Amino acid sequence: MSFEGAAKAGSWTGQAVAPDGKPLAGLVLRATALESPEGRGLKGECTTRTGPDGRFELMHPLARPHKLELRSTDGIDQLVGLAEQGPSGPNGGPVVFQPTGRLVGRVVDPVGKPLALYWIHSWTVANREGRFAWATETSRLYTLYIGAPDMASVRLRFEGHAHEERTVPDITLEPGHIVRGQVFHEDGRTQAPYARIDLVEPDDLQIPRDAFTGGGNGADKAGRFRLAGLPHRPVFLRVNEEQGGTALYAVGAHEDQVELRLTADAVLQGYVTDGARVPLAGVTVRARCEAGLDTRTTTDEAGHYVLRVPGGRECFVLVSEEQVRDAPWPRPAPLVFSPQPVSLSSRERERRDFVPRTGGGALQVHFPDSRERLETFLVPGHVDMPKTFRGLRALQRSAFTRDPAATDWPSDDPDVPEFQNWPWDLTFSQLPPGRYTFFAIDGLFGPVAMRVPVDLKPGETQSLRLGFPVDSGEASLEP
Secondary structure (H helix, E strand, O other): OOOOOOOEOOOEEEEEEOOOOOEOOOOEEEEEEOOOOOOOOOOOEEEEEOOOOOEEEEOOOEOOOEEEEEEOOOOOOOEEEEEEEOOOOOOOOEEEOEEOEEEEEEEEOOOOOEOOEEEEOOEEEEOOOOEEEEEEOOOEEEEEEEEOOOEOOEEEEEEEOOOOEEEOOOEEOOEOEEEEEEEEOOOOOOEOOOOEEEEEOHHHOOOOHHHOOOOEEEOOOOOEEEEEEEOOOOEEEEEEEOOOEEEEEEEOOOOOEEEEEOEOOEEEEEEEEOOOOOEOOOOEEEEEEHHHOOEEEEOOOOOEEEEEEOOOOOEEEEEEOHHHHOOOOOOOOOOOOOOEEEOOOOOOEEEOOEOOOOOOEEEEEEOOOOOOOEEEEEEEOOOOOOOEHHHHHHHHHOOEOOOOOOOEEOOOOOOOOOEEOOOOEEEEEEEOOEEEEEEEEEHHHOOEEEEEEEEEOOOOEEEEEOOOHHHOOOEEOEO
């Protein structure tokens, strides 16, 4: 097997140095080939580690310029230097890395003693002096979510700048308080065993449970639970039980005993067909509901579904072929569905069938690269950027999602593993003519979003080439 235009440059040796010539030692170096002049999109990536004198060797890079990233190895995978250069020979000279900006500071307890173990977002930090350094690649507001065992977590926002180190005041974590409680069914007497209770910050309330990264705690056989480390400010307890219903409770700053009563679900059922009464099996039917109380199911071989819907909540139901797309090539054009609003009272039952939309128009969106936590959606009409991130999440519930694209490329050859793919070319197809507003959220960088208005003529396919929101100076929203 051979590939055209994939010339290798042999080994690439050099020395990583700072602008003042100081060697950058003991760091992870990642080199990513930039797009070829012909735009063929062939990617190449090499990773190594710099030695005590900053020297490195990369094996078999592609013969074209590379983006070079230096990352720390001190417990937080943080970017500390950037460069762009083509591969040099085996006796390559120094490569100058420009520093990124940083927020530096300490995390301490109420008496000012450094905390040697804590976490920032999902990264654990172990530092005897409680110190941290958080990279700031662009100039904007940064949100840091910081917690420690038995301490109440905090969420703080700091102004960071590219290529500038800024020291923030000491961050003090206070001991959290303990809340005990019990989960009951709607009658207030029947216990709900082994229910999962999510502790949710008000700013995170609209994040669906399947995407929620906060703490989850399980009740015992009698539905009893104990939560430690709660902050002395209002937070929510959220329960979303497949067999029991849902509950949402705002815990007061000094409350230590609570009782959670589940609101029984409603039931939505019906059939999903291709519009010609041919049943669609294995497609996902999902209810996107306020307070992150999302639910989902799949259709059976007859295209029939039964979906639980949280009682008394505003929801939007969306059908997607996402799971069906992971099938051998060639794949037919995807069927796409528009969200439908639904609001049912507890224990109510309703029949609703779904067929694909057929609008004829399409919007294609191209990003410069794949990004795992890039979220995109399309809203009919002209919509201004919401003032808060919570408002943006609420808007997202009723929006069109991109056409389903396979993230796995299965092979017929048992010796060839599946290929994981995060698409960066997105399509919204079968759109009726009219005005739309496209939104993108950079999930890796906090609440940073972009908004692009689109006017679509009948049958038109329109194309957008966009940079990532965090790189485009777009809105950094308040929670």
